[in-house]
Amino acid sequence: MKDERVKVAVLGGGAWGTALATVAARGGHHVALYARDAESVNDINLNKRNERYLPDISLADGIQASTNPADVLKDAAIVLAAFPAQAMRDALGGIASHVPPSASIVLCAKGIERSTGRLISEVVAEALPGHAVSALSGPSFATDVARGLPTAVTIASTELETADRLALLLSGPAFRCYSTDDLVGVEIGGALKNVLALAAGAATGRGLGASALAALVTRGFAELRRIAQALGARPETVMGLSGLGDLMLTCSSPQSRNYSYGMALGAGKPLEGLPLAEGVATAPIAAEICAKRGIDAPIIMAVTALLARHLTIDEAVTALLNRPLKTED
Template sequence: MSGQHQPVAIDRIAVIGGGAWASALALTAARAGRQVMLWARDPRTVQAINAGEGNPAYLPGIAFDRAITATGDLGVALERADAVLLVTPAQTTRAMAEALAPHLAPATPVVLCAKGIERDTGLLLGEVLSQAAPACRPAVLSGPSFAGDVARGLPTAVTLAAADGDLADALSQALAGTQFRPYASTDLVGVQVGGALKNVLAIACGAVAGKGWGASALAALTARGFAELTRLGLALGARPETLTGLSGLGDLVLTCSSPQSRNFAFGLALGEGRSVAELAAGGKLAEGVHSAAIAVDLAARHGIEMPIGAAVSAVLEGRIGLDAALTGLMTRPLRREA
């Protein structure tokens, strides 16, 4: 057996979060035969789930086909939990992990299901979790997946990583079903880098689509974006096979090609002429907006060139207009591709 811990029997799963992705993963765990307790901050969400109405605020029209219990009490949600799925926004990870820590039994696996980089520190979310809840065992779930698809039971494959391969296997088996396939990995860094950077790159791809530049330009930008993701991932210690797998290239392709992605949709709106300020005033921002500047800064610290990421960051911060940024990318000096 790898690692120092005993094999984990995972039957009771706590899902922390009341949004669409949290509800979709709760349904997935329940379909896999697990006992599921979902924590949500909004009492209306808790009431709707417990009344058998599903989560109409975030997954309208999707009936819950399995029994899931909801609560607004973290202590109740985490009581006797064999594993925890933390499904709250990336920038709230530290605060949520600190709130979870007093209720977690030692060595409880906590699976990060958000994608991003902590804006204030440049830390990957796994590092944040280890600082805020040091007694837990961090894991990460990431890959090409939309909440609506997963909630409807449509075929989906993702990566689930933990430093201990046995734990990654156990968590994957606990969530697996005929339509949801988690592939185990021990590359925590690679899985996190893919999930975080694809959000930034999807904004650029959305902007190109919004400009009406065509499928050829979109494919080129996606490919060059993947080169940036790979350079930074390798510098941070990711494995090449992770970056070309589900949580890297797979997630990038999905997110950079569909308006279902909040990040692509944000870029699409920019390309169609809406301003960053206007979109920011409309409510919750796409995660790539939070991660862009810190991702570019992280790349600079490692001597990595990220022209697409830098262009996205500059546009979001108002240092350059979108047209100038896209033109700048298209007029970079020609060089050999590799």
């Protein structure tokens, strides 16, 4: 139990919002969760479950779910924004008037806005003007977190004191939050690892072998580092939980929706109806950013072409392997 208990409002009743609500409730906070889906709301309130998004997992006591954002946001000290990245602007726009002026907003989604190229923290700042925006990111599957398995993440805020305070309030016995003031670094790692997980999954689905997978992830990480550097991130952030840590997790487990989507792509299986894979929307905008800034990112370009069906996976592999030889950087 925390010394300080606050009201935490969680926005988004999917897998991640529900898992984070469980963490906050286990930490002794007063937790309210906004979901647009009445079925999930009833399941959480009546059964302490969210079977649709977190099957077979018992949630913590004390989560009050509601389809009414005004009730959820009333008196909230911390707001965890857990809508999907591409829905964030509209979803927040519809409820912005209910967000208490003093609330700290914590972005929990991973992506880059497809239509504008903005980082999602910028989208949140535009949707909720006047609020401090932090980001929570790192290697963390919702099912692991909701089950109470050990997890470590990073909370970033441009003001380190804010990140420190949020880390203190949101950490629990099995959920360890580190803090940093490198908001861009934390966000870009979370957004790009999803794109690279699509590539890793596609290589696995196509049966390219463990050596190809290791090469792809390593060279993908080189692209992530280049982009992060160009956007002003610090190298140590990219090497940390929200960068390398999340890349390792997401590129190695079919528990990842991005990796699984990539596996289906690589195996030529149908993609319709697969769960949310944020990398699908992030890839083309990341490719655009790289093209505009002259950043060398052949794997991200190949994933984008693959998703757009401009290239087959075999053509992508041939093109990647037959580029002019270069020093390893």
